[in-house]
Amino acid sequence: MLLYEERKKIIEICLKMKKKNLTNGTSGNVSIFNRELNIVAITPTGEPYDTLVPNDISIVNLSGELLEGKKPTTELEMHLINYRNRSDISAIIHAHTIYATTMSCLRKTLPAIDYMIAIGGDKDVLCAKYATYGSLELAENAYISMKDRYAVLLANHGINTAGQSIEQAYNILVQIEYVAQLYILSSQIGNPVILDDNEMKKIVTRFKNYSRT
Numbered sequence: 001m002l003l004y005e006e007r008k009k010i011i012e013i014c015l016k017m018k019k020k021n022l023t024n025g026t027s028g029n030v031s032i033f034n035r036e037l038n039i040v041a042i043t044p045t046g047e048p049y050d051t052l053v054p055n056d057i058s059i060v061n062l063s064g065e066l067l068e069g070k071k072p073t074t075e076l077e078m079h080l081i082n083y084r085n086r087s088d089i090s091a092i093i094h095a096h097t098i099y100a101t102t103m104s105c106l107r108k109t110l111p112a113i114d115y116m117i118a119i120g121g122d123k124d125v126l127c128a129k130y131a132t133y134g135s136l137e138l139a140e141n142a143y144i145s146m147k148d149r150y151a152v153l154l155a156n157h158g159i160n161t162a163g164q165s166i167e168q169a170y171n172i173l174v175q176i177e178y179v180a181q182l183y184i185l186s187s188q189i190g191n192p193v194i195l196d197d198n199e200m201k202k203i204v205t206r207f208k209n210y211s212r213t
């Protein structure tokens, strides 16, 4: 069986997402790219997370051809486009978390209301242009708005996060969801103060150095 360890990790993350209310039903998808073998393990389409077994996980090459497992998620290209073009990404999570998706419905940039936003690689998280789910256009829009970053909102849909490992992508998802929640809650009772660009520049640099050590 190809990529057995990656398959197990994907299931582990899916169950964690379910437990932490970062997904509902079969929404969202998770992938890991094995650079040595040049193939990807990714969640199959339409399978509930809690019944997933390693055999179900789809194994595809970078052209999207199925090598083993069930039919991959309809958002496959949104993952592959990053693996084909970015050497700094080896894992991606796409999710429909409530607060990040709420921001995406407003089609607004998530600003620096908390310094933890820097975990996404910059002072804010951009919202990619709308396109139909599962389309090549959506994959491209998401890719463009995540350039040099590790998180992006998808208009009226959800969020993508990426990392060198699946644990890193998961941590970014949790933190960005938290920042989105802070922004939405504080906006209910006033105008939240956004950290200024100079301060955020310092923090983003610090985060980048930290993640390298």
Ligand SMILES: [Zn+2]
Pocket: 027, 028, 075, 094, 095, 096, 133, 157, 158
């Ligand atoms: Zn989706």
